[in-house]
Amino acid sequence: MPSSTPLRSLYAFLFLLLPATSALYAQDGPEHLSPFAHGAGRTYSVSTHGLDAIGLNPSLLLFGEPKHIELSLIPITSIGANIGSTFSSLGAIRSALADSALSDTNISANGVTTRGDSTRQATMNYFRNNGLASNVNARLFGISYIDPELGGFALTWDMHVALRASFPDSLFVFLGTNAISQFLQGRLTPHTVDVQAIWYSEYTLSWARHLYGNPFSGDLQLLGGVGIKYLAGIEYLRVDPNSDFSVNYPRQHGGKSSVAANYLIRFAYPDQFAPKGFPDGFSLSYLTAATAGSGVGADIGFTLGAFDSLHHAPWHVALSLTDIGAINWTKHTDTRSANDTISAELKAQSTDTINSYLKALGGKLDTADAPFSSKLPTTLHMAGALDLAEIGLVIPACHLSVATELALGLTDVVGSPNHGRFGFAAMLERPAKGVSFHTALGFTTQDGLSDMTFALGFGFGNTFFLDFGTAGMFNLLKSSGYRDGVLSLKLLL
Numbered sequence: 264m265p266s267s268t269p270l271r272s273l274y275a276f277l278f279l280l281l282p283a284t285s286a287l288y289a290q291d292g293p294e295h296l297s298p299f300a301h302g303a304g305r306t307y308s309v310s311t312h313g314l315d316a317i318g319l320n321p322s323l324l325l326f327g328e329p330k331h332i333e334l335s336l337i338p339i340t341s342i343g344a345n346i347g348s349t350f351s352s353l354g355a356i357r358s359a360l361a362d363s364a365l366s367d368t369n370i371s372a373n374g375v376t377t378r379g380d381s382t383r384q385a386t387m388n389y390f391r392n393n394g395l396a397s398n399v400n401a402r403l404f405g406i407s408y409i410d411p412e413l414g415g416f417a418l419t420w421d422m423h424v425a426l427r428a429s430f431p432d433s434l435f436v437f438l439g440t441n442a443i444s445q446f447l448q449g450r451l452t453p454h455t456v457d458v459q460a461i462w463y464s465e466y467t468l469s470w471a472r473h474l475y476g477n478p479f480s481g482d483l484q485l486l487g488g489v490g491i492k493y494l495a496g497i498e499y500l501r502v503d504p505n506s507d508f509s510v511n512y513p514r515q516h517g518g519k520s521s522v523a524a525n526y527l528i529r530f531a532y533p534d535q536f537a538p539k540g541f542p543d544g545f546s547l548s549y550l551t552a553a554t555a556g557s558g559v560g561a562d563i564g565f566t567l568g569a570f571d572s573l574h575h576a577p578w579h580v581a582l583s584l585t586d587i588g589a590i591n592w593t594k595h596t597d598t599r600s601a602n603d604t605i606s607a608e609l610k611a612q613s614t615d616t617i618n619s620y621l622k623a624l625g626g627k628l629d630t631a632d633a634p635f636s637s638k639l640p641t642t643l644h645m646a647g648a649l650d651l652a653e654i655g656l657v658i659p660a661c662h663l664s665v666a667t668e669l670a671l672g673l674t675d676v677v678g679s680p681n682h683g684r685f686g687f688a689a690m691l692e693r694p695a696k697g698v699s700f701h702t703a704l705g706f707t708t709q710d711g712l713s714d715m716t717f718a719l720g721f722g723f724g725n726t727f728f729l730d731f732g733t734a735g736m737f738n739l740l741k742s743s744g745y746r747d748g749v750l751s752l753k754l755l756l
Contacts, residue, residue, distance in 0.1 A: 294319070294642075294678070295343035295400035296421065298749040302718025302732025304688030304705025306668040308564060308583040308644035312574070314407045314753070315341070317419050317469050320564035320583040320644065321488030324407060324415040324471040327574045329725045330755040335405035335419075342401045343749030345735070347426075349394035395428035398678065400749070407469075414472025415488070422464050425640075427677040429457040453507040453523075459677040461637070462498040463590060465560065467491065474565075481571035489563050496531065496556035496590040499637060503527035504675070523604040526626065529635065530599075531555045531592035555595060560588025560639050574694065575662060580647040586639040586678075593634045601626030640679035643671045662692045684709035688716065696725055707734055714738065728753040 297315035300307045308320040312327025314335055335341065389395075400423065407417035431454050471488030478484065506526035533553040568579025603623045646668035656663055667687045672679030688705030699722035707716055714737055720730035728751075733739060735747035 295345065295398065295749050296341040296402050296751070298341065298343070298730035298732035298751045299701065299703065299718045299720055300732070301343065301734055301749045302688075302705065302716045303666060303690055303703035304668065304686030304716050305670070305684065305707045305734055306646050306648070306666040306686050306688055306705070307670075308581040308668060309566070309579065309646035309648045310666050310688070310690065310703070314405050314417060314419070315751070316488075316564075317405065317407075317417055317467055317490060318421070318465075318562055318585060320566065320581050320585075321417075321469045321490045321562050322471050322486040322564040322566045322583070323581070324417055324469060324488055325409060325473070325486055326566070326570065326576070328409070328755060329574060331409045332756040333405075333407045334754045334756060335402050335751075337401075337403060339752045339754050340402045340405075341749065341751035342399075343732075344399040345397060345745060345747040346399070347394045347396045347745050349389040390428065390430050393427070393429045394745075396426060396745075398423075398425040400424075402751075411478065414470060417467075417469040417490075419467045419469070420464065421467070422462075423678075424460075424462045425677045426460045427457060431456075451508070451510040453509040455504065455507050456502055457504065458500070458502040460498070460500040461677060462496075464495040464497065466493045466495075467562070469562075479570050479572055481569055481577075484568060484570050486566040486568075486570075487564070490561060492560035492562070492588060494558040494560055494588065494590050494639075495554045496558065496592055497533060497553050498536070498555060499529070499531040499590070499592055501529050501637070503529070521604060521606045524601045524626070525603075527598060527600040528626075530595065530597045531635075532595045534594060537595060556590050556592035556634075558588055558590035558636075558639075560586060562586065564644075575650070576648075577650045577653050578648065581644070582646075583644045584641065585644065586641050588639045588641075589636045590639070591634060591636045594632070595630075596632050596635055598629045599626045600629070638674045638676050640676040641673040642679055643673060645669050645671075658691070660693060662690075662694075664690050664692075666690060680709055682710050686716070690718075695722075698723060699725075703732075726755050728755070 294305070294307055295301065296317075297307060297311040297319055300309075300311040300315065300319065303310040308323075311319050312323045314324070314328075314333045316323035316326075401421070403420045403422060405417065405419040405421075407415060409415045433451075433454070467490045469488060469490035471486060474485045474487040476482055476484030503526065506528075507523075508526070509523045511521040511523075533555040535553045562583065562585045564581065564583030564585075566579055566581045568576040570576040570579070601623070605623065646666065648664055648666040650662055650664045651657075652662070665688065668685070670680050670684045670686075672681040672683070675681055684707065686705060686707040688703045690701065690703040692701040693699060701718075701720050703716070703718040705716035705718075707714060714735050716732070716734045717736045718730065718732040720728060722728045730751045730753075731748065733748045735745055738745055738747065
């Protein structure tokens with residue numbers, strides 16, 4: 264009797280993207296380049312300043328640094344990551360999927376005998392709780408210059424990689440223990456998945472200046488800033504959000520199983536990744552030569568406050584709109600799609616017939632290379648900060664303040680907080696010409712998940728600044744779960 268079943272096609276559909284995601288192993292996400300703001304409740308548009316404000320609130324390029332020139336160049340740079348709990352287990356996932364136990368089945372007239380349940384269940388567990396979701400960030404180059412009359416100018420080169428792979432838990436239950444029996448005799452209502460991956464570089468020219476008020480007078484002032492971006496797309500993958508897979512009860516179809524697959528997976532990758540569609544390793548040539556598309560984007564921000572010095576304000580509020588724009592993908596824009604329903608008494612079919620079903624459900628690969636566009640993760644940030652000395656809480660030689668931010672994603676793109684994100688933090692800063700110090704403890708909540716945030720930084724002679732921030736403080740103390748952190752070293756001239 265046949266040892267292959269349509270279950271293999273479902274595994275193929277779900278895991279077809281895994282080789283591509285292995286290429287997304289190290290670079291950058293748009294909100295991970297400001298360590299202090301990241302650890303201060305993710306209050307990016309109000310707690311960041313100087314070069315760190317690029318891509319978050321460009322108006323704060325004018326605020327916070329004690330010298331006119333700031334330089335960021337590897338290894339003096341910012342690098343950060345938010346790695347899902349199983350992103351580092353891609354090798355183990357591939358090994359499990361290659362194991363014949365995943366679909367090792369005997370089918371007879373008397374019923375179904377299934378082996379390999381434990382292997383399947385372990386493999387399904389890798390995907391629970393969005394465990395593959397990850398992003399990694401790096402600033403490859405950055406320089407800023409502040410002039411009291413002309414304002415602030417900055418030029419940066421960043422890379423961004425982000426992956427989201429969200430599957431319903433009920434799908435894992437169906438595909439786990441007794442999966443073969445459920446596939447032939449059970450029911451799976453139409454299920455959708457959210458799978459997106461993107462890798463791109465951005466080159467940003469930013470400008471900020473005072474729009475209203477006397478600079479650093481302590482009176483009311485309005486800062487404004489804008490960043491214009493050129494985008495170089497490297498790789499892209501997305502499962503169309505309207506895709507679904509379903510299985511119906513055999514008894515509702517005269518003893519036949521009904522399996523429906525309706526999906527579209529879109530890819531783009533550069534010539535350097537062809538013909539396999541993804542790299543085996545990393546090369547510096549990918550930084551400049553590997554492009555599969557291009558686009559333009561922008562950031563804009565405004566900050567209103569009573570700034571009384573270059574690095575202090577009793578209070579300020581901010582509004583910024585970041586990552587406006589799109590990438591037009593033009594190289595190797597392949598698609599794999601299917602829109603088929605198979606209705607048959609599967610246990611009675613020959614191996615050749617089963618294989619023909621698998622081929623149909625596996626879809627068709629189209630390499631016509633039709634260009635398409637993808638949006639950036641446009642996000643609206645609204646935030647405010649207050650020095651607690653304004654209400655009588657004073658610590659000698661230090662500034663104790665609080666900050667809060669509400670961020671709303673305006674596109675359904677990986678990296679955009681589609682259901683909103685709220686953050687709050689308390690911050691302590693001790694400025695000094697010798698060794699300065701600042702730290703923050705915060706709280707953030709998004710998509711029903713909450714965590715504590717933490718930031719710590721030191722400055723040496725107003726020249727070198729070392730900062731660390733995490734938005735997952737509790738997870739850093741656990742043996743499993745996602746790992747989140749940003750580390751930067753800045754040089755002021």
